[in-house]
Amino acid sequence: MSLTLLFAQLLNGLQYGVLLFLLAAGLTLVFGIMSFVNLAHGSLYMLGAYAGAVAYGASGSFVLAVLAAAASALLLGLVLELTVVSRLYRRDHLDHVLATFGLVLFFNELVRLVWGPQPYFVQVPQVLSGTVELLGFSYPSYRFAIIAVGLLVALGSYALIHKTRLGMLIRAGAQNPQMVGALGVNIRLLNALLFGLGAMLAGVAGAMAGPILSVQSGMGEPVLITTLVVIVIGGIGSVSGAFYASLIVGLVDTLGRAFLPMALRQVAERSLADAAGPALASMSVYLLMALVLAWRPQGLFPAHRG
Known part of the structure; x- marks a missing residue:
């Protein structure tokens, strides 16, 4: 195993991790504050990818495509919160699951009707089609841009949560939403803003993932899991x-897919190793979750309670 390959896979894991963070940041707040299980979050990611692909094809500007994806997902998230989600807050989690699973089916079929069953392939922006030299190692510029955007979003999220009044309300709501409501805070508006913010980040993630993945119906379910x-x-x-766990999961999954087949080739046939390696890598993520649940059921980096 060469250092170049290891460095490349570490960067790939970091890139995958920051994409996961864009999805996880909003979803964890929606779940933590509103106690709402939103299985349709992956559909917002999918629709953001489609919105970005359409805007990119029409304008030729990837920046406009990302902005269009963010705006579309934000608007759709607010509409969903006002029309569907807000009616379910007082209902059981099973009702949340059934309702949002219905939304998943609806949006998947809507995408097939509007754009057809064939996947869309988005070209990498010309300005980011080259490579970046890092310590004598070449890495695709676009993947490096995903890492940079993800880290900027992480810094922005930190500033929002810890340096603003809205962030103070979000943190207070995560600890004791009933008390926050009793103090006169408009919980309904706060919930709508949180849901819209989470939807917007999911849309950005979809737009950023478009050039490295095929944009197609149902693309949101695997990443949601x-x-x-x-x-x-x-x-x-x-x-x-969510940020730290995203990096951990991204690295575990990426390094496992890259190096487990190589390790298995030492003790098994190449075809068997190549088939079993990625499967074991996927299992390792869930095994990690099981170990965390057994050791720290509240998670490795829980929100501070007081």
């Missing part, structure tokens, strides 16, 4: 926990 694993590992309601 991994995002839920991130939330469990990091701690429900903790944005910093």
Whole structure:
């Protein structure tokens, strides 16, 4: 195993981790503050990817595409919160699951009707089509840009949560939403803002993932499952926990897929090793979640309670 390969996979894991964070940051707050299980979060990611692909094709500007994806997902998130989600807050979690699963099916079929069943392939922006030299190692510029955007969003999220009045209300709501409401805070407006913010970040993640993945119906479900694993590992309601857990899961999954097949080739046939390696890598993420639940049920980096 060369150092170049290891460095490349570490960066790939970091890139995957920051994409997961864009999804996990909003979802963990929605779950932690509103106690709402939103399985449709992956659909917002998918629709953001489609909005970005359409805007990019029409304008030729990837910046406008990301902004269009963010705005579209924000608007859709607010509409969903006002029309569907707000009616379910007082209902059981099973009702949340059934309602949002219905939304998943609806949006998947809507995408097939509007854009067809064939996947969209988005070109990497020309300005980011080259490579970046890091310590004598070449890495794709676009993947490096994803890392940079994810880290900027993480810094912005930290500033929002810890340096603003809205962030103070969010942190207070994560600890004791009933008390915050009793103090006169408009909880309904706060919930709508949180849901919209989470939807916007999901849309940005979808737009950023478009050039490295195929944009297609149903693309949100696999990443949603991994995002839920991130939330469990990091701690429900903790944005910093979502960030650290996203990096951990991204690195575990990426390094496992890259190096487990190589390790298995030492003790098994190449075809068997190549088939079993990625499967074991996927299992390792869930095994990690199980170990965290057994050791620290509240997550590795839970929101501070007081």
